[in-house]
Each structure stands twice: as structure tokens, then as C-alpha cells.
Amino acid sequence: MNDFIFHNPDKVYFGKNQINHLPEELLKFGKKVLLVYGGGSIKKSGLYDTVVNLLKTNGIEIFELSGVEPNPRHSTANKGAQICKKENIDVVLAVGGGSTIDCSKGVAAAAVTESGDVWDLVSNDVWVTKALPVVAILTNAATGSEMDGWAVISNMDTNEKIGLGGSALIPRVAFENPEYSYTLPTYQTACGAFDIFNHVLDNYYLAGDATFDMILEFQEAVMRAVVKWAPVAMKEPENYEARANLMWASSMALNSVLDAGTVHGCACHAMEHELSAYYDITHGHGLAIVTPRWLKYILSETTAPAIYRFGVKVFGVEEGLDPMIGAEKAIEAVSNFCFNTLGLKANLSDLGINEEHFKEMAEHACFGSVITGPKELAPSDVEAIYKMCL
Amino acid sequence: MNDFIFHNPDKVYFGKNQINHLPEELLKFGKKVLLVYGGGSIKKSGLYDTVVNLLKTNGIEIFELSGVEPNPRHSTANKGAQICKKENIDVVLAVGGGSTIDCSKGVAAAAVTESGDVWDLVSNDVWVTKALPVVAILTNAATGSEMDGWAVISNMDTNEKIGLGGSALIPRVAFENPEYSYTLPTYQTACGAFDIFNHVLDNYYLAGDATFDMILEFQEAVMRAVVKWAPVAMKEPENYEARANLMWASSMALNSVLDAGTVHGCACHAMEHELSAYYDITHGHGLAIVTPRWLKYILSETTAPAIYRFGVKVFGVEEGLDPMIGAEKAIEAVSNFCFNTLGLKANLSDLGINEEHFKEMAEHACFGSVITGPKELAPSDVEAIYKMCL
Numbered sequence: 001m002n003d004f005i006f007h008n009p010d011k012v013y014f015g016k017n018q019i020n021h022l023p024e025e026l027l028k029f030g031k032k033v034l035l036v037y038g039g040g041s042i043k044k045s046g047l048y049d050t051v052v053n054l055l056k057t058n059g060i061e062i063f064e065l066s067g068v069e070p071n072p073r074h075s076t077a078n079k080g081a082q083i084c085k086k087e088n089i090d091v092v093l094a095v096g097g098g099s100t101i102d103c104s105k106g107v108a109a110a111a112v113t114e115s116g117d118v119w120d121l122v123s124n125d126v127w128v129t130k131a132l133p134v135v136a137i138l139t140n141a142a143t144g145s146e147m148d149g150w151a152v153i154s155n156m157d158t159n160e161k162i163g164l165g166g167s168a169l170i171p172r173v174a175f176e177n178p179e180y181s182y183t184l185p186t187y188q189t190a191c192g193a194f195d196i197f198n199h200v201l202d203n204y205y206l207a208g209d210a211t212f213d214m215i216l217e218f219q220e221a222v223m224r225a226v227v228k229w230a231p232v233a234m235k236e237p238e239n240y241e242a243r244a245n246l247m248w249a250s251s252m253a254l255n256s257v258l259d260a261g262t263v264h265g266c267a268c269h270a271m272e273h274e275l276s277a278y279y280d281i282t283h284g285h286g287l288a289i290v291t292p293r294w295l296k297y298i299l300s301e302t303t304a305p306a307i308y309r310f311g312v313k314v315f316g317v318e319e320g321l322d323p324m325i326g327a328e329k330a331i332e333a334v335s336n337f338c339f340n341t342l343g344l345k346a347n348l349s350d351l352g353i354n355e356e357h358f359k360e361m362a363e364h365a366c367f368g369s370v371i372t373g374p375k376e377l378a379p380s381d382v383e384a385i386y387k388m389c390l
Numbered sequence: 391m392n393d394f395i396f397h398n399p400d401k402v403y404f405g406k407n408q409i410n411h412l413p414e415e416l417l418k419f420g421k422k423v424l425l426v427y428g429g430g431s432i433k434k435s436g437l438y439d440t441v442v443n444l445l446k447t448n449g450i451e452i453f454e455l456s457g458v459e460p461n462p463r464h465s466t467a468n469k470g471a472q473i474c475k476k477e478n479i480d481v482v483l484a485v486g487g488g489s490t491i492d493c494s495k496g497v498a499a500a501a502v503t504e505s506g507d508v509w510d511l512v513s514n515d516v517w518v519t520k521a522l523p524v525v526a527i528l529t530n531a532a533t534g535s536e537m538d539g540w541a542v543i544s545n546m547d548t549n550e551k552i553g554l555g556g557s558a559l560i561p562r563v564a565f566e567n568p569e570y571s572y573t574l575p576t577y578q579t580a581c582g583a584f585d586i587f588n589h590v591l592d593n594y595y596l597a598g599d600a601t602f603d604m605i606l607e608f609q610e611a612v613m614r615a616v617v618k619w620a621p622v623a624m625k626e627p628e629n630y631e632a633r634a635n636l637m638w639a640s641s642m643a644l645n646s647v648l649d650a651g652t653v654h655g656c657a658c659h660a661m662e663h664e665l666s667a668y669y670d671i672t673h674g675h676g677l678a679i680v681t682p683r684w685l686k687y688i689l690s691e692t693t694a695p696a697i698y699r700f701g702v703k704v705f706g707v708e709e710g711l712d713p714m715i716g717a718e719k720a721i722e723a724v725s726n727f728c729f730n731t732l733g734l735k736a737n738l739s740d741l742g743i744n745e746e747h748f749k750e751m752a753e754h755a756c757f758g759s760v761i762t763g764p765k766e767l768a769p770s771d772v773e774a775i776y777k778m779c780l
Contacts, residue, residue, distance in 0.1 A: 001405070001634055003404060003407055003408060004404050005401065005408075006402040007399075007402065008398070009397075010397075011395065011397040012397065013393075014394050014396065015391075212634075213611070213635070214614070214615040214642070217608075217611035217614070220607075221603070221604040221608055221611070225603060228603070241391060244601075244651075245604070248604070257647055
């Protein structure tokens with residue numbers, strides 16, 4: 001069993017009637033707020049007005065960074081960092097999904113550096129222990145960024161999409177109102193749900209040697225919640241229980257509770273980040289295409305028992321089969337969930353992606369080494385998996 | 391579904407090789423430490439020497455409060471508070487089980503009040519938002535105090551045992567090394583295990599209307615871990631995996647993860663606190679006696695499905711039965727776990743307790759009102775349950 005540190009000081013206000021706590025939480029950090037958001041969907045939904053009114057009536061001064069991209073760019077984060085420096089911003093308020101929160105973390109980290117360039121931190125793999133405080137209002141159950149210490153930043157000049165981590169990046173406060181995700185389109189709901197699912201699966205200990213049964217069972221419970229509620233949210237976008245389950249699953253998947261004593265894996269995420277970096281596709285969709293192929297690729301007598309168990313516990317695959325056969329059924333169940341239940345297109349070619357860049361993408365994904373996990377993946381393995389996805 | 395706030399900033403170092411982080415964590419608060427411990431078992435085990443050496447070699451000044459009782463007294467906490475005031479203590483370091491940590495929280499809270507009397511806070515039901523920081527080194531998997539914001543303090547002058555709560559009482563840092571619980575006697579191991587079990591069961595939503603499936607399933611996973619590993623730890627006191635599972639279960643049971651959206655119940659705990667207050671018995675043993683009787687007493691067509699489900703999921707009671715019959719089997723399984731597996735005596739009379747004080751204990755347990763839960767309990771209900779326990 002591995003030693004571990006559990007520490008997640010994020011204060012989460014979850015539910016319908018929590019937003020009025022926003023001013024008191026922001027004022028703990030100061031009166032100057034940088035409001036960060038994306039393409040304007042929060043204006044349509046009315047959330048923008050709610051937030052701005054709350055802040056203004058409490059004497060909070062608002063500066064804005066809008067237009068954050070779905071795969072947030074380092075250049076956008078740098079723009080935000082410049083505003084923070086110039087205006088002496090006290091706290092960065094992200095209103096949106098994972099991209100907006102990730103960008104806000106990049107802003108918060110870069111704002112306290114001399115260069116103000118987030119890419120200096122990303123490219124030097126700096127563990128961020130100093131940053132402006134980030135407060136998040138979540139509108140999309142997906143990335144878990146509302147409760148974790150990671151941001152994924154893209155540099156489109158160099159086709160790189162890389163994680164920036166650090167204890168200072170965990171939001172100080174997060175507001176999670178499932179109603180804020182009612183307006184999310186079906187496709188985004190599906191992609192977000194699979195992102196959550198894969199955060200857990202990437203970390204599910206597939207060599208069958210889990211250190212804590214209870215943690216393994218927590219992981220299974222979160223994946224079951226996604227399997228149960230994602231199709232409900234897709235059919236009934238204003239089903240509160242469905243949206244609430246997905247939202248809390250998003251946070252639980254990455255708030256470290258499911259990590260205790262495990263080795264945090266990220267095979268599919270590492271492979272997918274290259275797809276988004278090169279082709280700017282929706283992260284959750286890329287994951288859905290990669291995941292069943294990855295499972296097929298790593299399937300062996302060693303991994304079969306755990307993959308089979310996962311199939312039994314999460315998808316109700318029948319018990320008592322030969323582990324290899326059971327594991328194959330589990331992988332079929334994942335494919336069925338991705339491509340039928342969630343309705344996502346199954347192949348990279350459907351998204352206009354061919355094998356042109358696979359070789360260099362595979363090199364990037366391995367960061368000059370291998371991707372660790374239940375089976376180590378060298379660049380040649382990653383390239384083979386990409387080809388299976390065509 | 392209920393709104394909720396999740397916030398647990400406690401930083402937990404879990405595992406074998408973590409204690410060297412103690413000085414750096416203490417020094418964040420200052421150089422003057424009040425070391426709080428119980429009857430000296432930490433001296434026998436060598437933990438006392440380890441801690442004192444670590445502190446001294448890092449220039450930390452140590453003051454001591456020893457002799458904390460199993461049901462910690464307000465008078466002992468007050469003694470600690472006086473030391474803190476006189477010596478300008480920066481941080482309270484608890485080394486021991488739940489009683490030592492609870493007492494340390496009482497010290498930390500009282501130390502910043504004018505009177506320095508913890509009973510002023512307890513008896514006025516003050517929600518503690520200001521206290522000295524508490525750091526805990528856990529030696530007994532049981533109360534969850536290492537990760538929660540509660541302390542239970544006893545006043546033997548008035549036969550009162552009452553909880554003191556507050557955000558400031560959550561330990562800032564906790565060290566959980568399962569090896570520190572190796573020397574725990576079998577009886578204490580059993581009592582601690584049932585305390586953990588009941589923390590979850592008291593909070594298990596027995597009206598069958600859980601808001602999050604995943605939270606209900608987390609609760610079941612933690613109870614299963616206790617059922618699986620408690621007998622192992624009793625037979626093999628130095629089984630690391632058993633001690634680790636119980637220790638992390640202790641923390642998970644009360645760190646708020648299992649609360650999300652539920653109504654936190656405490657029926658058995660409220661009833662047991664009176665038993666300890668009047669007769670100074672071991673808390674976990676009192677709980678083991680009360681719990682199966684409580685389940686019997688609240689069993690009805692309304693509660694049967696949830697009690698049955700709990701039996702299926704936690705004890706493997708067979709599926710497909712009539713809910714009332716299934717629920718009865720679940721309650722039998724609880725009794726069997728308490729009185730056979732854990733080997734605890736089944737009746738209050740075995741502990742020398744008769745019905746003399748039941749009436750006033752029942753009044754106390756209800757705090758002049760009722761105990762909420764799957765079935766509301768008035769004093770007459772509580773008295774009836776006590777009588778079932780004879």
C-alpha cells in the first residue's frame with residue numbers, strides 16, 4: 001500500500017440556493033475581481049447578470065476577460081495576467097466550464113510571476129505554489145477543475161496542450177448549481193460525462209491490486225452514476241437530479257478522494273490531449289474514441305480480471321465468465337456507452353483526422369519517455385492505439 | 391435533493407513514512423507547542439520519543455498536557471487552556487486516539503476565550519470559529535476526530551457528555567500511520583471499529599430516499615471495509631492492510647464526503663453519549679449494544695426497504711426476500727457482527743448498568759426535544775430502547 005497525502009481545501013457550495021454567498025467569499029480576498037468567461041453563453045442564460053449584480057451591489061470592482069476558448073490558449077491566459085498586474089486584481093472569478101476555470105488558473109499563476117507568461121510555467125513544468133486565489137462558478141460537469149489543482153493550457157503555435165499543476169491552483173471556493181448546466185447542449189453533456197467517466201477509469205487500478213477496496217468501490221460508484229445519469233441529462237436537460245449527480249461526480253472524480261493509496265493514471269488523457277492540441281476537437285469526444293481502443297490494447301491475462309470486474313460493477317456484465325471473455329464484454333460495454341448511449345461518433349476519421357501527425361503526436365504524448373499505467377505505453381504503442389481509432 | 395457545503399481543509403499525511411513532515415507543519419503556526427496525550431501508551435510504543443526528538447531537533451519548544459481520559463473531561467481541557475494562555479502556545483499537538491484529539495480541540499477553543507473554560511462554549515452550544523490550530527497524530531481508528539470539526543467533552547460533575555462543533559476545530563494537519571495502532575488492545579480495536587461503523591450507519595439514509603446513489607454506495611463501501619478488516623485487525627494486530635483500512639475508514643466516515651446532500655443523523659450516538667456520561671463505558675461498546683436495538687425499534691414498512699438494502703450490501707444478506715424479513719435478517723447480521731465477530735458483550739447489564747437513570751438519560755439524549763432521523767425519537771422512545779438493551 002502506498003503512502004499518500006490528502007489535502008483539498010476547496011470550499012464547495014453545492015445546490016440551488018448558494019450563489020448569495022459569492023460576495024462574502026470574494027471579499028475575503030479583496031475588492032478587485034477579474035471575471036473570466038467564455039463565449040457568452042452565461043450572458044444568454046442570465047448567469048452573467050446575476051453575478052455582476054451581486055458583485056456591484058456589494059461594492060466589488062469588476063474587470064473582465066472574456067472569449068476563453070474551449071481548449072484555452074496560453075495567449076488568452078497571458079492577456080488575463082496582464083490585466084491582473086495592471087489593475088492589482090485580488091481574486092480571479094471563473095464563470096463557466098472546465099476551460100474557463102483552467103484558463104483562470106493560468107491567469108492566477110502567471111499574474112504573480114515576473115514575465116506574466118503562463119507558458120514559462122507550463123514549459124518548465126513548474127509546480128505552482130503561488131498564485132492569485134481562484135473562485136469558480138461551474139456551469140458544466142466535466143473536467144473536475146472546480147476541485148482540483150490542475151489546468152490544461154494549449155499553445156496552438158506549437159501544437160502543445162500541457163497540464164499545469166500546483167497546490168495553489170485548487171480553487172479556494174467553488175459554486176456548483178446543477179441548474180447552471182441546464183442550457184448545456186446534448187453533445188457537450190455527453191462529452192462532459194465521458195470526461196468524468198474517464199478521469200475515474202484512467203485511475204482505476206487495472207492491474208487488479210487495489211490497495212483499498214473502499215476506494216475501488218468509490219470509483220465504481222462514481223462511474224455507475226455517470227452511466228446512469230448521463231443519458232437522463234441528455235434526454236431531459238432540466239432534470240435536476242441528473243445534472244446534480246453529474247456535477248458532483250465531476251468534482252469527486254478529481255478531488256483526490258478516489259486517489260487514496262492508488263497511483264494516479266492518465267493514459268487516455270495523455271493520448272487525447274494530443275488530439276485536441278493538433279485538431280482542437282472536444283476533449284471528451286476524443287477520450288470516448290480512445291478509451292475502448294486503449295482497453296483493447298492493454299488487455300492481457302494480467303489486466304483481464306480488473307477490466308472484467310470493472311465491467312461487472314459498472315455495466316452489469318454477467319459474473320462467472322472466463323476473465324478474458326468477461327473483459328472483452330466489458331470493453332464492448334464501454335464502446336456501447338460511448339457510441340450508442342452517448343451518441344458520439346466512433347472514429348477519428350469521422351472528425352476529419354488522419355494518420356498524418358500520429359508519429360509526432362505519439363512522441364509528444366509520452367514526453368520523451370513512456371506513459372505509465374497498467375501497461376506502459378511507448379510512442380510506438382500510442383501510435384498503434386491512434387491507428388486503432390481511425 | 392438538499393443543498394450542502396463541502397469544506398474540509400485538513401491535510402492528511404497517511405502512511406508509514408510521513409512523520410518527518412511534522413516539524414515543517416508545526417512551524418507554519420509557530421515554535422511553541424502544547425503536546426497532549428493520554429495515559430502513557432505512546433511512551434510504551436516509542437511514539438512519544440519519536441515526536442519529542444523530532445520537535446527538539448527542530449527548535450520547537452514543548453509544553454505538555456498528559457493524562458487525558460477516555461471520555462475527556464472539561465476540567466482537563468481547561469487545564470490545557472490555562473497552559474496555552476500562560477505560555478502563549480502557538481499550536482496544540484494531539485498524539486493519541488479520539489479522546490486525546492477531542493480534548494485538544496477543547497483546549498484549542500477555550501484557549502482563545504476570556505474565561506478559558508471550555509464548558510462555557512459547550513453549554514452555550516457555541517459554533518467555534520476561532521481556536522488555536524490543532525495538529526493530530528492518530529493512534530486509534532475510531533472517532534473520526536482527526537478529520538472532523540467536532541469534539542465530545544464530558545462533565546462528570548453533571549453527568550453530561552456533549553458535542554462541541556465548529557469549523558475552527560477541524561485539525562489543520564493529521565498524521566495517520568496505521569502502524570501506530572498496532573499496539574491497540576483487541577477490545578479497543580473492536581470498539582473503535584464499531585464506532586466507525588455506526589458513524590456511517592447513523593447517517594445512512596434509512597427512509598430509502600437517498601439523494602445521491604453514489605453517496606449511499608460510498609457509505610456501504612466504508613461499512614463493508616469495517617466488516618471485512620476489523621476481525622483481521624483483532625486477530626493480527628500488526629496486519630498493515632487491516633489497520634490502514636480501519637484508519638482511513640475512520641476518517642472517511644466523518645470528513646463530510648459521505649454527507650453530501652444527506653441529512654446527518656446521530657440517533658445511536660445521542661443515545662450512547664448518555665451511557666458514557668453516566669457510566670464512563672467505552673463509547674464503541676455502548677454503540678454496539680444500542681445499535682441493533684435501535685434498528686429493531688425503528689423497523690417499519692417505511693424503513694424496512696433501506697434496512698434490508700443495507701443488509702444485502704454490507705453483510706451479504708440474500709436478495710429477493712420480503713423487505714420486512716430481509717430487514718430482520720439485516721438486524722441479526724448487525725447483532726452477530728457486534729456480539730460474535732467483535733466479541734462485545736451484548737447487554738447493558740453485562741456492564742453493570744441498570745434502569746435507575748434511564749428516564750433522565752432519555753431526557754438528556756433528546757435535549758428537551760426529539761432525536762431526528764428515519765424515525766423521530768421522543769424521550770419515551772429512547773427509554774424503551776434503553777430497556778431493550780438490558
